[in-house]
Amino acid sequence: MYPLLNSAPLSGGLFLGWTLGANDAANCFGAAVAGHVVRFRQAALLCALGIIFGAVLQGEQGICTLSGLTDQTVATAVIVTVAAGITGVLMTALGIPISTSQAVVGAILGVGLALGRRDFDGLVKVVLCWLGTPLGAMLIAMLAYFPTGWLIERMRISILTRDKLLLSGLIIVGLYGSYALGANNVTNSTGVFSGLLPGVTDRTLALAGGVAMALGVLTFSKRVMISVGGRITPLDAYSAFISVLAMSITVHIFAFLGAPVSTSQGIVGAVLGIGMVRGVQSIQGRMLWHILLGWLLTPLLALMLAATAMAIYHGR
Amino acid sequence: MFFISRQKKIESAIHLYCEKVALCLDRAVDAVGTWFGSNDRRELHQRMNKVHQAESQADNIRRDIEVMLYSKSIFPESRGDILGLLEALDKVPNQTETVVRMLYIQHIHIPEAYRPGIIELLEVARRCTTALIDATGKLFSNFPAVGAAVGKVDQLESDADVLENTLIESVFASEMDGFDKIMLRDVIHRLAHICDRAETAADRISIIIAKRKI
Numbered sequence: 001m002y003p004l005l006n007s008a009p010l011s012g013g014l015f016l017g018w019t020l021g022a023n024d025a026a027n028c029f030g031a032a033v034a035g036h037v038v039r040f041r042q043a044a045l046l047c048a049l050g051i052i053f054g055a056v057l058q059g060e061q062g063i064c065t066l067s068g069l070t071d072q073t074v075a076t077a078v079i080v081t082v083a084a085g086i087t088g089v090l091m092t093a094l095g096i097p098i099s100t101s102q103a104v105v106g107a108i109l110g111v112g113l114a115l116g117r118r119d120f121d122g123l124v125k126v127v128l129c130w131l132g133t134p135l136g137a138m139l140i141a142m143l144a145y146f147p148t149g150w151l152i153e154r155m156r157i158s159i160l161t162r163d164k165l166l167l168s169g170l171i172i173v174g175l176y177g178s179y180a181l182g183a184n185n186v187t188n189s190t191g192v193f194s195g196l197l198p199g200v201t202d203r204t205l206a207l208a209g210g211v212a213m214a215l216g217v218l219t220f221s222k223r224v225m226i227s228v229g230g231r232i233t234p235l236d237a238y239s240a241f242i243s244v245l246a247m248s249i250t251v252h253i254f255a256f257l258g259a260p261v262s263t264s265q266g267i268v269g270a271v272l273g274i275g276m277v278r279g280v281q282s283i284q285g286r287m288l289w290h291i292l293l294g295w296l297l298t299p300l301l302a303l304m305l306a307a308t309a310m311a312i313y314h315g316r
Numbered sequence: 317m318f319f320i321s322r323q324k325k326i327e328s329a330i331h332l333y334c335e336k337v338a339l340c341l342d343r344a345v346d347a348v349g350t351w352f353g354s355n356d357r358r359e360l361h362q363r364m365n366k367v368h369q370a371e372s373q374a375d376n377i378r379r380d381i382e383v384m385l386y387s388k389s390i391f392p393e394s395r396g397d398i399l400g401l402l403e404a405l406d407k408v409p410n411q412t413e414t415v416v417r418m419l420y421i422q423h424i425h426i427p428e429a430y431r432p433g434i435i436e437l438l439e440v441a442r443r444c445t446t447a448l449i450d451a452t453g454k455l456f457s458n459f460p461a462v463g464a465a466v467g468k469v470d471q472l473e474s475d476a477d478v479l480e481n482t483l484i485e486s487v488f489a490s491e492m493d494g495f496d497k498i499m500l501r502d503v504i505h506r507l508a509h510i511c512d513r514a515e516t517a518a519d520r521i522s523i524i525i526a527k528r529k530i
Contacts, residue, residue: 035392035393036391036392036393037391145530148530149530150530152530153460153530154460155459156457156458156459156460156461157457157458157459157461158323158327158455158456158457158459159324159394159397159455159456159459159524159528160323160327160390160394160456161323162459162528163391163393163394164323164391164394165526167391168395236527236528237393237528238528238530
């Protein structure tokens with residue numbers, strides 16, 4: 001009974017993981033589902049498995065980074081996860097692509113400021129990674145677009161084989177993206193609880209966060225998957241393939257670095273990269289504006305919510 | 317493996333369908349050529365039935381392919397494209413049969429002077445259809461080479477247009493009866509229409525390529 005009670009505060013993190021899974025699965029499998037390459041149930045199952053494997057096999061590194069940003073107590077960890085969760089819901093309601101990583105880091109910053117802490121050296125690395133995500137995905141997409149296309153264009157195969165190759169590729173990169181999502185983003189879900197709960201190791205936190213994210217995918221991701229996927233797919237199957245591939249590679253690289261980043265910003269960066277190599281006219285100013293707005297508002301809103309919550313908590 | 321064998325079945329069926337379309341054109345050229353040589357309507361009737369047979373066989377194969385396409389082994393986008401292409405291809409043998417049937421049923425008299433022109437136009441239609449079949453075949457075997465094959469269809473359709481206009485002009489410049497002129501113009505027009513149908517199908521192929529252009 002005791003371990004269960006000890007883990008009760010984790011429910012905030014699990015909730016955050018659930019919303020994260022529900023939102024971000026679309027970046028991995030949205031294009032395949034919206035393009036009717038794979039049914040939602042199959043995609044959700046593949047995505048959930050990929051996330052759990054990613055979280056368990058590679059998620060611990062990010063948890064170490066996040067726990068090193070500031071010292072947390074159980075109370076502050078709960079405030080961080082709840083503030084980040086509310087930020088996510090509000091930003092989604094405004095239709096702005098959210099980054100749970102930014103929300104969590106913003107909330108940690110808010111708690112730290114409320115407690116009068118000024119040592120945020122680790123944050124510089126994380127903020128640099130935020131900039132690096134869309135830029136990295138953009139660069140990878142730009143570099144991969146023509147050479148891969150050149151190879152495909154020269155394959156003396158049937159149109160049916162070509163379509164099958166490309167659309168199967170979309171499922172494979174979706175699975176890879178799910179793995180990268182789990183490896184990178186599980187930190188956001190349960191990372192702040194690292195070392196706070198007796199008997200709960202980082203590996204257990206990674207598993208719990210991964211399962212929460214997987215549940216989010218299985219229970220609540222269908223609508224987002226179809227709507228976000230619908231926005232990626234009109235590019236064409238090949239561009240969707242390159243977008244998801246570029247996003248997955250970028251997010252996976254940041255998982256190796258232990259820096260939690262946003263798959264949404266990764267996919268937007270990749271789509272922009274493809275727009276640039278295909279002709280700048282396909283880049284939407286509105287899309288750019290949404291990214292900038294997301295960058296600024298997400299951490300700011302989470303910071304304010306967490307700082308306010310801390311002030312209320314201390315004033316009781 | 318199941319998917320691969322299913323795909324192979326579809327590709328083989330499309331190949332067979334194309335062979336029947338080509339046979340339909342061959343038989344039409346044979347029917348008209350033989351009729352011009354013998355002036356025997358019974359012979360034209362027999363050969364018209366052979367054209368109909370080929371067209372009918374092509375139709376049956378097309379229906380089988382459509383059923384195969386809906387067996388869920390083909391991605392929806394590919395399925396839609398192939399169905400659209402088959403629909404466009406099907407108009408070529410239909411139009412061919414219509415022309416031969418028209419010659420027989422309407423007792424159309426074609427003066428000696430126009431017969432070589434009619435045969436030439438029918439030959440262009442056959443070559444145009446062969447080029448279309450080649451483009452379709454490449455779509456299912458050597459995707460990157462489709463563009464050049466489609467270009468050949470366009471070229472032959474233009475040749476048919478020129479030939480059609482020349483023939484119609486010479487018909488209306490002649491001393492023929494007005495009614496005969498209109499009947500002959502209709503025959504020429506419908507013959508040239510085989511190439512138009514082939515070009516429409518080739519356009520479909522161009523769209524399929526354009527959609528996948530990287």
